[in-house]
Amino acid sequence: KDIDWPAPVTTASRSFEASIPSGQRFHHLVHQDALGLDVSDSVAESDDARLQQWWRNYRLHPPNIPEGQTFSEIEVSVPLVDYRLVAKFDRLISAQDGRIVIVDWKTGNRRPDQNELRTSWQTVVYRYVAVEGGGRLTEGDPIAPEHVSLVYWHAAYPALLQPIGYSQAEHDEVRRRLESIVAEIAALETAADFAKTDDWGLCRGCEFRSYCGRGRVAGGEWEVREDRLELEVVPEAEY
DSSP states (O other): OOOOOSSBSSOOOOHHHHHHHHHHHHHHHHHHHHHTTTHHHHHHOOOOHHHHHHHHHHSHHHHHHOSEEEEEEEEEEEETTTTEEEEEEEEEEETTTOOOOEEEEESSSSSHHHHHHHHHHHHHHHHHHHHHHHHGGGTTTOOGGGGEEOOOOOOOOBTOOOOOOHHHHHHHHHHHHHHHHHHHTTOOOGGGGGGGSOOOGGGGGTTGGGGGSSSOBSSSSSOOTTTTOOEEEGGGGGG
């Protein structure tokens, strides 16, 4: 049986593929800028018009973040049951007033949705890891969930999104949710235990869907996940 793999993620494949290196370059430029390097010549000499516009937006409409100790492209891991939960932050600021501000850069094609981001796994996990593991970046001082916020900044829509706060009640619920899901996954032992989703719409953006008999036709417009959802769960013994 012939299988189309990898199946195209989107009908706008050329635009999709072109967006990936642009997003990666933007992340790299922001990281260099955070290190105090002058990247203006690199931007000016680029033949990527989209990247140049994103950088102008970054300069004219930067995210509203406090002064403080800044950590760029930093990975933090915390224990979770018998595993460790790992998150890689684009930027994390330990502000002078005790706040912890997470900044995540977005460069996808699709207009971002505030409510969708608020309930995403990235938001859930990033805030949790910041509270549980951020003390290592603040000289051991414990971090109250109320002092944590997550700022999504979209390069094409620099003034659209608002900071997402946190609370102790949310943190307690997230802990229960994560522990429950990890226990559920850990209990799965065979391929038969991993049931396919009933929502075929979720398969439209998966290049592996032809293996599952979920179609070969690409979906429509698809968000470029240049962040690659930098979270993972690894066994404690392997960390």
